[in-house]
Amino acid sequence: MSSHSVFGTTTLVHGPESLLAERATAAILEQARAEQPDAQVDELDASSATAADFLEATGGSLFASYCVVVIHDLGSADDGLGSRLLEFAKAPGETVCVIAEHAGGNKGRSLLTRLRRTRINQVPAESLKAWELTDFVVNEARSLGMSIEGRAAQGLVEAVGRDLRALAGAIGQLSSDWRGERLTTEVVNRYFAGRVDVTGYAVSTDALAGRLGQALEKLRWALSCGVHPAAVTSAFAADLRALGLYLGVQGQNMRDNQMAGICGVGPWKIKTLRSQARGWQPGGVAEALVAVATADAAVKGAATDPYFALEQMLLSVDQARRAQA
Template sequence: MAAGPAPAPLHLVLGEDEFLTERATMGVVSAVRAATPAGEDPPVVSRLGGPEVTAAQLFELLSPSLFGEARIVVITGAAELGKDAVAAVLDAARDLPAETVLIVQHTGGGRAKTLAADLRKAGAEEHATGKITRHTEVMGFVRSEFRGLNVRVAPEACEALVEAVGTDLRSLASACDQLVADTGGKVDVEAVRRYHSGVVGVSGFTVAERAVVGDVAGAIEALEWAMHTGVPHVVLADALADAVNSLALVGTQRGVAPGDLARQGLPPWKVKKVQAQTRFWSIDTLGTALQVVSRLNGEVKGMAEDTSYALERAVRQVGTLAASA
């Protein structure tokens, strides 16, 4: 089999998400191995990193090999490397030995924060692995997973999968792969519900949907379970804001055709559901709810000392507003 095109020798995997970081790293490793000429041994993979790593250890690992074998060196936890270790990585990055590929995992912060920028200047190929928290980002991740599996999946099925599985990317990636394998690529809402009907989990969308129809007790119960199972507070706040903003879009344009609403940013499959929810709302209560979710957005991003309390208060307020309309 012919070898693939030679990958870049220097890679910067930049971001805080552990799953995406490892996936990007293994993607580079796989590409390097695929480019190995027929008849040659695949490169050896070595990992080293963290705050206790010394410059001497890095120098030994990154020095030219006496036997000239192909190597892949992965530096983990690069954001916490010491000054001498950072210098050793940069010296190697600027003049990598032949047959050596260097992959540096960096969060973008830490005591070695400037290393990321220096690696860019050295010509590193960058792989973004920042945390995905917003609803639109999670949905985009799910869609890209299905595209990578050569399957087209409707938005409502992607939404159903996130509602069933939650926002953990590793779990979502596994669920996408399993669904495609088990259904032969025919993934729809019914298939998602059939395969995940036994999943015990609550997403931010569950909380939001109960709140915007006035089910205060149900929304608080779902919120408590979501927080207990580790759903990020930013995700919960974003889901509530998305629900209220969708209601505002539809509720202030009663009678507008679904197609026209879709052109304003609301997916066609979602219009009917939101139109049904608008019966719980008036223009005045929607205006108040928009203020509630706007304040919550700031609170979960650092303005509140207790984000759990801020979330519960906002969910109660939205649910009460819906119940009073």
């Protein structure tokens, strides 16, 4: 938390990732209570709150000289509330802390732009990229007194998915038994058996390594377990892009973490890419990406049988690999 007082400030928490937004707001509230334990906290829903509600909340009370005002769903604020918030942001009261949450998108963009021109604090709550999820898992484990191997972190992402709440919940579950320990792939598999091996990324890993039979088997298993067909094409697209980028730099004298930054993956993934690259050429990756794009359109409505489209995609990817090997 900041060493500066949160009172006399306005903070904009902006982005669609609700878990990160909630944590940012909670951190500011924690600091406010540490500074002023008796501070009054008011929460306003911008979809229904008025300028008068804001004035009342920021005006203090007979029982508390300091106050914190949290405005949820800022994008729904009407002109009156927006104007009052702007006035406060330009000249904040020394005993008031205002936190405004905006979920991103175009709703309320004009107010957002004007707010950013004032001297306010800004905390991003953007959705994480695919290659940032393992870092989130690693940091989450560290915050709960554990460490986790890179492969185990990726295995957890593949097992649980990209939802941050689900990932945080999974780490929380593991912490009850493994606090102070180092989490391995064996531990993750033990807790999430039956889920790790039925993801789009598991299918993609086998297919790109030339293990067509195993890829087809895992594809059928994944689909039978409820994995959405679009999640499979998304995994293939991400892995093929990373492979293509790796092929472009593999001859250069770089460390794994440098290559990982260029490829947009975690450093642990470079070993997998290095192994996969032995059977691929850039032209084959390009052909495979076309096959994935075709399948992606099919599973999103262009074809009547998405399962057949995915099996054809696996065959096309394998053919592209063999043709360019």
